[in-house]
Amino acid sequence: MIPPRRFPRSRLRRLRVSKAVRALSAEHHLAAHDFIYPVFVHGGRQAQEEIAALPAVCRHSQSSLLHIAEQAITAGIKALALFPAIATEQKTDDGREAYNEDGLVPQTVQLLKKNFPELAVITDVALDPYTTHGQDGIIDADGYVLNDATLAVLQKQALCQAAAGADMVAPSDMMDGRIAVLRDALEEQGFVNTIILSYAVKYASHFYQPFRAAVGSAEMLKGDKRNYQMQSANRAEALHEASMDVSEGADILLVKPAGLYLDVIAALATTCHLPIYAYQVSGEYVMLKNAARFLSEPHCVLEALLAIKRAGASAIFTYYALDAVQWLRDEGLV
Ligand code: PBG
8 A cells, every 4th residue: 555645735836737637627717708899089180090099999980989889790790888988179178068968979879880789888977078178977166066956967968868769878077976866767767677787886087098088088177086986095995986887777887997906896796796897997998008119918917807807806897908809719728
């Protein structure tokens, strides 16, 4: 008989020994359906436009958007999130273009749903692309964003998006009470299946700068958004925000940014029982893009996305969506 050995009885390296065994023992996986692709659209002009602040991301015209939507669907991506770059002359103090039924967003939603009924279309509920001051709501004489006056406008905006056929309306404005107000309005108008994807936990982050350049609110923005978006020091407050949105009728909760707030995603995923999404924001994207000079971009991006999934997000908004699907297919990488 071979005498019993004391060490080692368990070799954890056994489950790391080959690609096949590693795949079988992986606790989390990334797949195309995990990704939501944020896309920018602009009105009027025919061509797509590059965005200096967001390398390799474009502002789309209607036709280039259809092309990219088709590419996304072919890749297995299930949802696009639409963000409009509104012409300066359409911006006003009160952001009323946000609920123009013939505006850029409703028109684009209709176009997408007509061509690709199977694609889920997500629209942003917030006023920043539409206001001359770049804030997400209506401001008073001191520039303070008025909560309840803003709710009334957000309600009109969300109804207009739902009527155009948006599958999910996604309030990203951080006003108090907006989920209840939107839910009531949607129910009352018969939009009983419109999903509310709440940006329940949105931090006042400096990582949104490239996005603001993309939608053209950066140069308009007066002040910052710290009196409505959350401060990055807080986590308990995030749980409170989330539970309020659950009780007000949200269907899905989102944490934003993602990579620097994995603890928040994890805390929400264990305490809330709604799906938790996360947004790898524009600043996270440009960090990785620029690091590509020094690091292997595909490996690092997939690792960053997997970390977000492992923390507990069931879907991820990412500007890397199309690349990530391609890289996942690339045998050598995973
Ligand atoms: C605004 C909105 C922002 C983003 C999504 N919706 C910016 C902001 O709050 O200023 C940021 C997304 C990104 O940085 O990629 N309602």
